[in-house]
Amino acid sequence: MGQGLQLMALGMGTVFLFLGLLIAVIGVVSRTIHAFEQKAVDGGAETGINHDDLLEVITAAVQQYRSDHPRHK
Amino acid sequence: MGQGLQLMALGMGTVFLFLGLLIAVIGVVSRTIHAFEQKAVDGGAETGINHDDLLEVITAAVQQYRSDHPRHK
Amino acid sequence: MGQGLQLMALGMGTVFLFLGLLIAVIGVVSRTIHAFEQKAVDGGAETGINHDDLLEVITAAVQQYRSDHPRHK
Amino acid sequence: MSSFTDLMQQLWLTTGIANCSWGQALMMGVGLLLLYLAIVKQFEPLLLVPMGFGAVLSNIPIAEISGPDGLLGILYQAGVETEMFPLIIFMGVGALTDFGALIAMPRTLMLGAAAQFGIFTTLIGALALNFIPGFHFTLANAAAIGIIGGADGPTAIFIASKLSPDLLGAIAVAAYSYMALVPIIQPPIMRLLTTEKERSTRMEQLRHVSRTEKIAFPITVLLLCVIFLPTAAPLIGMLTFGNLLKECGVVDRLSNAAQHEIINMTTIALGLSVGSKLQADHFLNLQTLGILLLGLIAFAIGTAAGVLMGKVMYRTSGGKVNPLIGAAGVSAVPMAARVVNKVGLESDHHNFLLMHAMGPNVAGVIGSAVAAGILLAVVGG
Amino acid sequence: MSSFTDLMQQLWLTTGIANCSWGQALMMGVGLLLLYLAIVKQFEPLLLVPMGFGAVLSNIPIAEISGPDGLLGILYQAGVETEMFPLIIFMGVGALTDFGALIAMPRTLMLGAAAQFGIFTTLIGALALNFIPGFHFTLANAAAIGIIGGADGPTAIFIASKLSPDLLGAIAVAAYSYMALVPIIQPPIMRLLTTEKERSTRMEQLRHVSRTEKIAFPITVLLLCVIFLPTAAPLIGMLTFGNLLKECGVVDRLSNAAQHEIINMTTIALGLSVGSKLQADHFLNLQTLGILLLGLIAFAIGTAAGVLMGKVMYRTSGGKVNPLIGAAGVSAVPMAARVVNKVGLESDHHNFLLMHAMGPNVAGVIGSAVAAGILLAVVGG
Amino acid sequence: MSSFTDLMQQLWLTTGIANCSWGQALMMGVGLLLLYLAIVKQFEPLLLVPMGFGAVLSNIPIAEISGPDGLLGILYQAGVETEMFPLIIFMGVGALTDFGALIAMPRTLMLGAAAQFGIFTTLIGALALNFIPGFHFTLANAAAIGIIGGADGPTAIFIASKLSPDLLGAIAVAAYSYMALVPIIQPPIMRLLTTEKERSTRMEQLRHVSRTEKIAFPITVLLLCVIFLPTAAPLIGMLTFGNLLKECGVVDRLSNAAQHEIINMTTIALGLSVGSKLQADHFLNLQTLGILLLGLIAFAIGTAAGVLMGKVMYRTSGGKVNPLIGAAGVSAVPMAARVVNKVGLESDHHNFLLMHAMGPNVAGVIGSAVAAGILLAVVGG
Numbered sequence A, B, C: 001m002g003q004g005l006q007l008m009a010l011g012m013g014t015v016f017l018f019l020g021l022l023i024a025v026i027g028v029v030s031r032t033i034h035a036f037e038q039k040a041v042d043g044g045a046e047t048g049i050n051h052d053d054l055l056e057v058i059t060a061a062v063q064q065y066r067s068d069h070p071r072h073k
Numbered sequence D, E, F: 001m002s003s004f005t006d007l008m009q010q011l012w013l014t015t016g017i018a019n020c021s022w023g024q025a026l027m028m029g030v031g032l033l034l035l036y037l038a039i040v041k042q043f044e045p046l047l048l049v050p051m052g053f054g055a056v057l058s059n060i061p062i063a064e065i066s067g068p069d070g071l072l073g074i075l076y077q078a079g080v081e082t083e084m085f086p087l088i089i090f091m092g093v094g095a096l097t098d099f100g101a102l103i104a105m106p107r108t109l110m111l112g113a114a115a116q117f118g119i120f121t122t123l124i125g126a127l128a129l130n131f132i133p134g135f136h137f138t139l140a141n142a143a144a145i146g147i148i149g150g151a152d153g154p155t156a157i158f159i160a161s162k163l164s165p166d167l168l169g170a171i172a173v174a175a176y177s178y179m180a181l182v183p184i185i186q187p188p189i190m191r192l193l194t195t196e197k198e199r200s201t202r203m204e205q206l207r208h209v210s211r212t213e214k215i216a217f218p219i220t221v222l223l224l225c226v227i228f229l230p231t232a233a234p235l236i237g238m239l240t241f242g243n244l245l246k247e248c249g250v251v252d253r254l255s256n257a258a259q260h261e262i263i264n265m266t267t268i269a270l271g272l273s274v275g276s277k278l279q280a281d282h283f284l285n286l287q288t289l290g291i292l293l294l295g296l297i298a299f300a301i302g303t304a305a306g307v308l309m310g311k312v313m314y315r316t317s318g319g320k321v322n323p324l325i326g327a328a329g330v331s332a333v334p335m336a337a338r339v340v341n342k343v344g345l346e347s348d349h350h351n352f353l354l355m356h357a358m359g360p361n362v363a364g365v366i367g368s369a370v371a372a373g374i375l376l377a378v379v380g381g
């Protein structure tokens, strides 16, 4: 019983500490991300990989392939 | 061989007994269910959980959510 | 090092041999298949199992079943 | 490793040419034959493709793919020796099976019972073979061979792995091969034992079966099994569990999993595992020939017994039961029911027996699980 | 085997009638009751159907399906003793959970923290029960029983299999049963502790949460867990892994697998495995009764603590937080959030709290994983 | 446990702060870096997300997630030590691969052969590194490192787990990282070794390949492997099995399972398992640096050898073969083929080489499996 009460004090304390800290960290992370995303929008973000290019290539390849293979439907 | 014949007698006997019993029990169960279902129809069955309520709630919640978030499409 | 060079000679040799042989065998197999398929087309191939029959049977069975069970939608 | 010549020799010693025995080559041929039957003739491809491929893999010299550390060996130990794979497949079969036709016409269970005659006749046949020098089938061997007559793959593998693991390869090959050959084996027997008039019998439409009845069915079967034949409980238990998942209507996620991913994955693993038992040194012997012969007899006798019981029901029902549907009692779901339908159409082009044959067909699955339970109870397991 | 009479006797000796104990019959009844609750009352059917069926299977005499060589016994050893199944389920839960509501309103984590009060009160309650003759719960037992108050099935099974494998059956039954009974247990407590005015509180709409925030969330939670509570890392690790698969947007194949086939297959296997712990000789005793009682208390106190913390937040926020959402802090996702929504609608027919209750609801999952980590750290594991 | 202070101390002693070594922190950073590359740069995310997350999990102090009783440790033992996971992935790869381009243009197999030069050069490089103090690579180590040059993840993991389990983590990281970096590593080498005129070569359209040819292909490859190189049979066997499931057309259920649920589940499990080998005490050493360097060389040399063989074919074919497609011979399916297409378009905006590059690309998979078989045959396995 005494053990149980100690465990409760320690346990609930840690749970509140841990989740309280998580609240704080989520807040910091969210603000950081918002600041970064705002900057990216302002400065004109670049996405690194250009998917449009890749898509274009594949589409063209498929078209050529199809035009090359008219007899197989 | 003798063993085999004994086994066949015992085995086929049990198979017929078991499946015969199953025929009887299926008959009893089916009649019971029909009687019960008939009574339910006659007496106006109640289903316990009202799914329409739940559906209505969720639909309304979704609608409110959508009307609250017009900018994210 | 010496071991490594021996292994490279043996390894690349075997890789080329194996894949070279595969080239030859694929060629033979492809020609055989083409010859066979050509003959099948010329001679009027028979497919063994008549799927149309099976399909017809099942369709008819489903139709009959449906016409027998009008009350259950 | 001292010189290049030594290296080459070492490589040569690991080639198939230097190591392949005639038996292995022959068994790879058997594997390719199974693949041919599965792919070109479409004989039970879901099991014969993995099994045939497994047969090829397990006979490759040096690679030891069926050895204790090889992939197929590991799968076999994990799934067949523990009997997990056939039981999981049975759960999937339960989740895929609609017992409605059987519930609507429970007396067709008698047809599923009669067809088990094939099991016990074959058991006696296996014991009789012992009179021929070279055969030494124990009672457990004979029971495992007999179960081929159940025409039910997972049941046969389950029983064989319990009673005769050494014969598992031959028994599985026989069971699946003859299940695939049902459209060839059954029709002549069906025509021989029935008259044109009997075969033309039209049957009444089946009554509607309510959802509650379908939910009650697996529980009923399981409880009867608990009370009278607990040794059949693993098989019957998983079959009815799968069926309950399907019918209860509240766990569609799980029912779908049982009907698709679980049964598909297990089918691949089971097929490869069983294939691993087709190793030349275990498979190529007189026993295997005997088993293949007995299996054929088992199917023929099971079919005949089912049809004869069908004739009895034809009489007792005053001509309301078409005796052909008795042939579906051997299981081999759904092939046997389709065969019944086809043979029935030969006599009357508008007589569709497919639905009526589904009753004895699924009854046959329960019937052979019951027979399996009896064998385990009496022969040991 | 000498004569036919002997054979019949041997068969008789393997029947259920000749072998079934009253305890086994009773436990099969319990299994059927669980199936009834799952199918007819739709109480947590995804777990109760396999678990109820597993309970029936494991109490079948002779068949030994839960024995070391039986299917359920093998599944239990492979997946529960190793803790694999609950961890894999947690991965699936992570892949199915949208933490957006929590990220938008992180202070609702306090509600998820408060609700863990149920865990520790129950732990004390279990120790207090030792004053009654017949109860001998160790600290590890008490901790495992307390975790029922976490209202989270996989966490309860994970902790029970580590700290009290003998009580696992009763703990799992209690955890899932009370989770299923949340719509009955919670509303009276919620109404008792709040005023009509509090329950009518409307909450502001949640802000939009960006994809980057959702990707950062699982990593943030994991790193905090690494720094402060590594003993919770298996649970938190798999939960956040699943969530990252879902949110990262580049591995949809894997995310789908975690949300469907993996969690479905594991749910079937886990349910059957847990059911295998409902064997009469392990389950039918005073301990189980105590556990069922304590579990009910745990849920009630967790709910109350959540609501009371909700009242605190109602005050400190100047009436912007509806205290009802505190009840969702016990987890029991998503049932508890739905209950909040329903009780809220009783006071104001246009007040939809579902979205706001999802925050504390998923916070409760993290909260009880943290509590589990503390118990493992202090009580041992 | 005597007092509250003791309790707090016990809890403190289980925190990450009190236990984390610098090495573990660093390796968690490496895990996060892999996640960053996978999610933001989209480098091989299907493997790098689970692997990066596994690296974080396995370096959490106290939790022992990679220990013999931890989830990742259990997955590693069950799936990597037994070589099941890479073989199952290979089955999935087979089921996902269309060998049509290769069958239409079988001579591109020579390009897949040439690219294996990277494997053997790297093997020599690893032995050469032994001249530097601190390196002690055995022949088996060197062979396992060399296989990175095969640019094929499952093959690399299969060989490393057989020949050098200690180096598996570094080898897998190198293999997958450089596969992800193929779009950066290959183009400069391709441009350096070819002329503008060569790169502008347009190739004839590929002929139609019939279904029968596609069914015959996996069986042909397997039989050649059986005859000449049985040590490669596990890899080639599962690859061709998967491909036969796909092409045979009669087992779509199984083919779909191999292409989706099986490969997805195994990818998650394999990624986590490999990540578990990135523990600080095994990974942070000079060997790992050497392996990362050698892996880069392996990819570069493989690419160069493929392109040079492409130039030979350009000559011998009278300018009908574009030498760029040789670069696809390293495998890294389908990334390398896309790179070929892109570099080709730089010289001629209407020259699409994607289809032609698929031939050598899948040839590279077979080529490195063959090379793996040779290493196992000669070095032992």
Ligand code: NA
Pocket (backbone or CB within 6 Å): D149, D150, D151, D152, D329, D330, D331, D332, D364, D365, D366, D367, D368, D369
């Ligand atoms: Na049968």
Ligand code: NA
Pocket (backbone or CB within 6 Å): E149, E150, E151, E152, E329, E330, E331, E332, E364, E365, E366, E367, E368, E369
């Ligand atoms: Na909770």
Ligand code: NA
Pocket (backbone or CB within 6 Å): F149, F150, F151, F152, F329, F330, F331, F332, F364, F365, F366, F367, F368, F369
């Ligand atoms: Na390669």
